[in-house]
Every structure is written in structure tokens, then in C-alpha cells.
Amino acid sequence: MTTRGLLIGRFQPFHNGHARLVREIVDAVDELVFGIGSAGDSHTITNPFTAGERIMMATKSIESMPVDTTVYTVPIEDLNRNAVWVSHVESISPRFDIAYSNNPLVIQLFTEAGVEVRQTPMFDRDVLKGTEIRRRMIEGSDWQSKVPDAVCEIVDEIDGIERIQRLSR
Amino acid sequence: MTTRGLLIGRFQPFHNGHARLVREIVDAVDELVFGIGSAGDSHTITNPFTAGERIMMATKSIESMPVDTTVYTVPIEDLNRNAVWVSHVESISPRFDIAYSNNPLVIQLFTEAGVEVRQTPMFDRDVLKGTEIRRRMIEGSDWQSKVPDAVCEIVDEIDGIERIQRLSR
Amino acid sequence: MTTRGLLIGRFQPFHNGHARLVREIVDAVDELVFGIGSAGDSHTITNPFTAGERIMMATKSIESMPVDTTVYTVPIEDLNRNAVWVSHVESISPRFDIAYSNNPLVIQLFTEAGVEVRQTPMFDRDVLKGTEIRRRMIEGSDWQSKVPDAVCEIVDEIDGIERIQRLSR
Amino acid sequence: MTTRGLLIGRFQPFHNGHARLVREIVDAVDELVFGIGSAGDSHTITNPFTAGERIMMATKSIESMPVDTTVYTVPIEDLNRNAVWVSHVESISPRFDIAYSNNPLVIQLFTEAGVEVRQTPMFDRDVLKGTEIRRRMIEGSDWQSKVPDAVCEIVDEIDGIERIQRLSR
Amino acid sequence: MTTRGLLIGRFQPFHNGHARLVREIVDAVDELVFGIGSAGDSHTITNPFTAGERIMMATKSIESMPVDTTVYTVPIEDLNRNAVWVSHVESISPRFDIAYSNNPLVIQLFTEAGVEVRQTPMFDRDVLKGTEIRRRMIEGSDWQSKVPDAVCEIVDEIDGIERIQRLSR
Amino acid sequence: MTTRGLLIGRFQPFHNGHARLVREIVDAVDELVFGIGSAGDSHTITNPFTAGERIMMATKSIESMPVDTTVYTVPIEDLNRNAVWVSHVESISPRFDIAYSNNPLVIQLFTEAGVEVRQTPMFDRDVLKGTEIRRRMIEGSDWQSKVPDAVCEIVDEIDGIERIQRLSR
DSSP: OOEEEEEEEEOTTTOOOHHHHHHHHHHHOOOOEEEOOOOOOOOOSSSSSSSHHHHHHHHHHHHSSSSSSEEEEEEOOOOOHHHHHHHHHHHHHHHEEEEEEEOOHHHHHHHHTTTTEOOOSSTTTTSSSSSHHHHHHHSSSSGGGGGGGGHHHHHHHHHHHHHHOOOOO | OEEEEEEEETTTTTTTTHHHHHHHHHOSSSSEEEOOSSTTTSSSSSSSSOOHHHHHHHHHHHTTSSSSSSSEEEEOOSOOOEEEEEEEEHHSOOOOSEEOOOOHHHHHHHTTTEEEOOOOOSSTTSSHHHHHHHHHHTTTOOGGGOOOOHHHHHHTTTHHHHHHHHHTT | OEEEEEEEETTOOOOHHHHHHHHHHHHHOOEEEEOEEEEEEEESSOOOOOOOHHHHHHHHHHHHHHSSSSSEEEEOOOSSOOOOOOOHHHHHOOOOOOOOOOOOOHHHHHHHTTTTEEEOOOOTTTTHHHHHHHHHHTTTTTGGGGSHHHHHHHHTTTTTTHHHHHHHO | OOOOEEEEEEEEOOOOHHHHHHHHHHHSSEEEEEEESTOOOOSSSSSSSSHHHHHHHHHHHHSSOOSSSSEEEEEEOOOHHHHHHHHHHHHHHHSSEEEEEEOOOHHHHHHHHEEEEOOOOOSSSSSSSHHHHHHHHHHHHGGGSSSSSHHHHHHHHHHHHHHHHHHTT | OOOEEEEEETTTOOHHHHHHHHHHHHHOOSSSEEEOSSTTTOSSSSSSOOOHHHHHHHHHHHHHEEEEEEEEEEEEOOOOOOHHHHHHHHHHHHHOSSEEEOHHHHHHHHHHTTTTEEEEOOOOOTSSHHHHHHHHHHHSSSSSSGSOOOOHHHHHHHHHHHHHHTTOO | OOOOEOOOOOOOOOOOOHHHHHHHOOOOOOOOOOOOOOTTTOOOSSSOHHHHHHHHHHHHHHHHOOOSSSEEEEEOOOOHHHHHHHHHHHHHOOOSSSOOOHHHHHHHHHHHHTTTEEEOSSSSTTSSSSSHHHHHHHHHOOOGGSSSSHEEEHHHTTTTTHHHHHHTT
């Protein structure tokens, strides 16, 4: 039977660490569900991009990678009810067997619900994390080399740097 | 520049009429956003399947079709505020240029927002519509020949017939 | 002390019956709160106009009437919790002493909360009611003579007839 | 280990059929969770009483019965997301082992979640159902003999008959 | 007529200070409504336990106390609208005459609504408060002696210590 | 055609800086929409007053000013979805041509939606801002000279100082 893995994150933005993670996970599962958390948030300093923009970033980046696996991108809105969050994710996502996360709350909620959770390796964590990349976007220093080319193009198309810089004032 | 079309429906379930529609639209656009409406609804007679189940139905069916186009599947929850619905769709979806729909409300809302709308052709409309297929599922007559094979497999895997039959009592 | 009256309705659209009602009420109170119910609803056959459009209709119509009274227009969103509805209205509205309504639910809720309710007279009720005026808008027969001139202008400006006719298909 | 049963209903109002059901269930379980559904609804013809009023009706009625079992009364608000409803109930209620219901949707949702469901016997179903008792309240015919004395007292205290009669106009 | 008191808190978890408070209040009123606030919150460091778990803690603890009074346990979800909060509580709770609280917001809201509020005495406040008990749970020092035995058993049954410790990482 | 300006703020409370701003804007536009943000918030230290109270403050203050312009006061509830916020405002407000704001998020959202935004001048900004006026209300020092007389009267009528002082404890 098909083994399906769920990778949950906010992906603000999708960066090279996520890309590498995807490559690792698709080796371990048959199909990947790419769950985009806090889907309703956008236009803030910590969540600058809309769910639609993040779906494009992930889809275009993964398309350019040597990955054959079926990948589902699923935006997941916050419910603000931790106790029903697993059901919420399960209802909006294709059925999955393994959840990938390093977030203590996510791990606890899936574990209580009987879902297998695997922690994910970190790659070059000083730079390859959303906070750092958004800081560089705001300050105008190099962020482009830390994300797939497709992400650069999308940020450019939506005037994303102007957006995050204005929001940071 | 990439032309992207948005096809919105509830897809309860995805059937051969939808499959044919997808084939027509991908000839006219570069990329297709497959918007699954009323994403939060499930387990009723008119909306038996969850968004996750419908994402699987659409993705698997389209994968088995001779379609190269990038297809995004996007679940869209109801907001119950018609006046903000277009913004809601735009925020959760990759940017699109054309919306495909025959629903008067959807046409009106997109038109007021300045989005181009194209009506979609109907194929064998007596049989190829959700109401009729769900009626057959409830009554136990042939629905399998009206949907792609992938949909049959998914309905089977989730015990979908038992679900809709029980709900109809 | 100032006596303030609250008139609650959906005003889809504001018509000559409402106008006459306003003239009666402003004789009995010092100030009028004009509460626009179901403020979040729009673009349906029974609720075609947005709250903003209805605020304009009421304000412009009352401005053209010989009324000196201070009039507050207050959009009131539905809460779908009858038991907290009075508090909801009281929090969004200037304090009021008397509520005007013929709706049994509204009367019951205000009465239980200890608010004085007065029923309102009806004027030429066969024609001067929202259902009838919307029917005429859809069918293309005379509705213009049943509403203040300001309402005609606003409906015209927003292409309101095209909207309701399309929604009715 | 303690066996706990969950009985879910709207209890608009609690009547002799419910009372008899409680007596049957407490023979089969160690503890009873009395789940009051649609807790946010009130002041309509089908849901005239608030959750607080229904908690009093149930608690007072069960107190007057020869029942030693611990009974928890738990108001359960509607979520309008069937797919997360079981989690919602589980989070707001003490843990339970068996759910009692005759409602096809409730049975289906608990069954899919792996919770044991038992159907409940019906007693004198022509009369002992909410619809019939509310009809009698509206028409002014005998409803008092169909509910526990405690319910009569509470309906009297809150002017419940006046409420439902006015709402029915 | 029955005098009913409402005690509102989050009870994360129910501890010996709450137990002593209950004993004091039941001397002053005929019946007690035990209102469990922020009922929808759980699985965070400040709100680790679900409403259902807290209902069990309170009910089991009070059952083991020499208290004859009828006690209603009522979970109360946050509304995030302070101005309607009193109505919300009143609709979900049996009618009450006196509210017990030391929270300035709760005192203000009930006072504006004309409900009598009584402040509650504090017992051994350095230790007997939720923050301190949760700190001890996280650090692994003695919390068991600060709560009723029933609470120990429930925390044990639900693996509550593992939950709060993981969430605190 | 009528030029309409939208001024958005929380107005906690309406003060002399707002009054002066209104006078400037009405020179530049034909009509003014006075948008009261965070309309659902009240009874906190940063948002002490309800939407209804703020509507009264603004209406009464503007009535006492030499302003002929039609002014609409529109309470705007938060949606917590930045990406649909502009649509939300547009649906609840009369159509407007220019938005006045100094808030970076508001500027960004309107700019992305193609609405012209003008920044507003600041007057005596050390004192004439909500934070400072609320601080004075809490501390009992002079705030009265910083707001229109109408605001003093309304704060007095609703016992507003007692409210904010109690909430600050």
C-alpha cells in the first residue's frame, strides 16, 4: 500500500532547507503531502506571504527538483483549538501515515492521536530558517542564494520585498 | 507570461464530466488551479466527501490523464460572506487570469471584481452531474462507469458507499 | 435626557415604507439609530445589497427628508447566537431606549432583556415590502416609484438590477 | 476501569422518554455523560431553550430519579465541520467508551472514529419526542404530563410557554 | 428561592485552593455553577488540559468532598467579544445570582451588567495557584500534594505530565 | 462625481487630533467615511470603549464642528485575515476613493488593492494620541482638555473612567 508522509510548516518562505528536506522525505515515502500551516495569515513580518503565494513557491521549487513522487500541496488554516487540530488536518489532507515535524506542539498532538511522528534533520540552521531569511529581505542583504530560483521569481513577481519592508516600518 | 485558469466546483465526487472539462481547459491555459469549494463540508448527502478525499480523487484522476500542465489543487473553505469571497479565493490560490464556472453567484462575484469568467461546456449532463452520481451511490446502481478509475478506488478505500448510504437513512 | 430609538431591519432595499416609518419615529424620539441587520449578507436574491450600499441608501434618503434628528446608521452582523444577540446590538450601537420592530424573534429577545419594544405601523404593505420590490427588480417592472430617488441612483450606480437579475437565474 | 457512556441529544426539552433512556443507560455503564447538542441555539421554534436552561432541566430531573451514577452534563456547541466533530466532542467531554444515539450522522461519525455506538430504544414515540411536545406547548394543550416535574417548574420560571408561543407567530 | 453562585476560572488544573473555595461558597449559596473558562484551549503551557479533563477533575474532586449542594460544571468557550461575554455565560449556564471572581475584567463586565460580584479569599497563594503548580509539573517537583487525589489520578490517566513537559521544550 | 474619503482608526477615544484631522480631510473630499476599527473590541486597557460608544463620540464631536460634509460612521470588525481585509472594509462601507492612514499594514493592503492612500498629518503627537490619553484616564490626570466636550460627556455618562481604572489593576 502507498505510504504517504505529511510535512507541515509555514514556509515563509520556502527555502533551501525545505528543499533538501523534501528530497530526504521522498526517499522514505511513496507520496508527500506538503501542508502549508497558518494558511490564513499573510502581510505580517513573520507571515508575509499568502497561502496561494506559498503554494506556488513550493510547487514550482519541487517541479524543478529531480523528484517523481506525487506531491500534494494543502493549505491548512489555523483553528485555534488544539484539541481538534489533528482531525482538521486529516479532513483537509489526503490520508497520511507519517507526520514530519520538529514542533513540540505538533509532535504532542499527533502522538496523542496515535499518528507516527518523525523529527526532521536540520540543514545549515543558522541561515536556513525563515526568521533569518525574512531578516535579510527586510535589511536588503542576500536572501536570494538561500532559496530556490523559483522562489526568487515569485517574490519578485508579487513585489514581496517591498511588502515585507513596508510592513517592518 | 503564464496564463492560469481557475476551475471551481465542489467535486462531490470528481466524475467523467469534470475530467473532460479539465482536458478542455488545459488546452486553453498554461496552468490549472483546481479549486475545491465548500472544503469544510463532508458527511452529508450532498457533500459526502472530505476535502482531503476530493484532493486525492482529482489528483489521481488527472495524473492518469494525458495532461502535462501544472495542476494545483486548492481546498477553499466557505466564508459565508459573499462580498469578500473573491479576495478569499485569491489569497488561498496561486494568481489566476480566468475563472471557469457556470454558477450565477460565482460569475457575478468574479465579474464585479473584474476577473474574466468563462462558462464551461456541459457533457452528457443528465448523468454526469454530482446529484445523479450520488443518487446512484445511495441506490446501489451503476456509478462506477461515470467516474475515473482512481475515484472508484478511493471511494472503495474509504468505505464511501457505506457512508453515503447510512447518511441517507 | 435624550431619548433614542432603534429601528432594526435588513433594508433590502430601503423603500418608501421605511422612509415613512423613519418620519413617524423621529417624532417620538430625540435621536434615531438605524440598525442594518444581516450586515454581512449580500449578493443573494433575498439580500442583494452590501451593508455599505444599504448605509448609503438610508443616509442619502434620510438626508433628503425634512428630518433634523441625529441619525446613526449601524451595520449589525449576524451572530447566529440568539441568546447573545441583544448584547451584540447594544455593544455596536449608541445606547437606545426603545426598539422598533415587528419581528417576533426581535421582540422576544428585547423583551427578555428588559428593553421596551414598540411595534411599527405598516404602510401599503402589499407593495411596500422588500420581497415585492426585489421581485419587481428581477422581473423588470416598476420598482422605482416605491423607493426614494436616492435609492434609484445608488442601485443604478452599482448596477444593482443586473446583479439581482443574474443571481435569480 | 470505569465504563462511561455518552448520550447526545438536543433535549428541547428534556422529556419522559429521555428520563427513561437515562435509567436504561445507567444500568449499563458506570458513569453517564449527558451531552447537550446545538448548545448555542435557542429562541427558535425547534430550539426554544438555552443550553443553561437545558442543563437545569436535565440535572434537576435526574436528581429526582433513583440514580446513583455520576452524571456529567456537557453543553456541546455546533462546529459545522462534521469531519472534526468527534474530536470536538471528545475535547469538551470526559473520556467515554460508548456513544448512544439514533442519529445516522452521529452514528457514522463515531463509527469512522472507532467509537462504539449503541442505538437507543424508543418509548411511546408518537408522543415522547421533542417536536410533539413543542407543538403542544405552542397550541396550549397538555405537555406537562410528558416531562418530569422539574422541567415544568423550569419552563414556568423562565416564561418558556410565552417564549415559544411568541416565536411561533 | 434558590440562590445560585457562579465560580469562574480556568482550573488548569483544579487544586486545593479551588477545593477550599468551593467549600466556602457552598456555605453561602444553595447551588453552585462551576464555570470552566477558556474551554476551547488546551495543549499549551498555560492551558494544558482540555475542558473535558477539567470537568472530570472538578467533578471527581467535589464528589470526594463533604458537599451536598447541587454542582453544575459548565465549560465556557472564549468569545473574544468582551461586550457580549456576560450574555454568553448567562446563556450557557443555569441562572445565577452571584458571581465569584478576582479577575478585574470579569468583575467589571458583571458589574456593568448589574450582576452582584463577590471577591474570593486566597489560600496559601504562593503555592496554590495554577502557574506554580504547572511549573512544578514541568520541573518534576512535588505538585501532587497541592491538588486533590482525584486530580492526580486523572493527570496520570491522561499522561498529563508527559504532555506539559513536551510542550515546554 | 462625489469624492469620498475613508479615515480608519480605532478612536480609543476620539480626541482633538482626530477632530483636527477630520477638518483637514473634509476640505479635500465631498464626503467622509469614518471607519471605526477593531469594532468588536472593548473593555481592555488599549480598547476600553465599545463601537457604539465610539460612534457616539465621533458623531457628537463632528456635529459640534463647523462641518457640512456628509459623514458616515462605520464600525469595522477585525477579520484576522489580512488578505481579505480590504474587501471586508469595502463591503461594509460606502464606496470610497481615498483612504487616509499612517498604519503601514493598512497602507500596504490598500496599495496592493489599487486604492489610493494618503498619509495624515500629526498634530501635537506627544499628547494627542490614544495611548497617552488612556494613560491620563488611568492615572487621574488631565485628559479632558485633549478631547472634544462631547467625548467628556459620553465618558462621564458610561462611567468610562471607573471602567478603565478597574481594568488597569
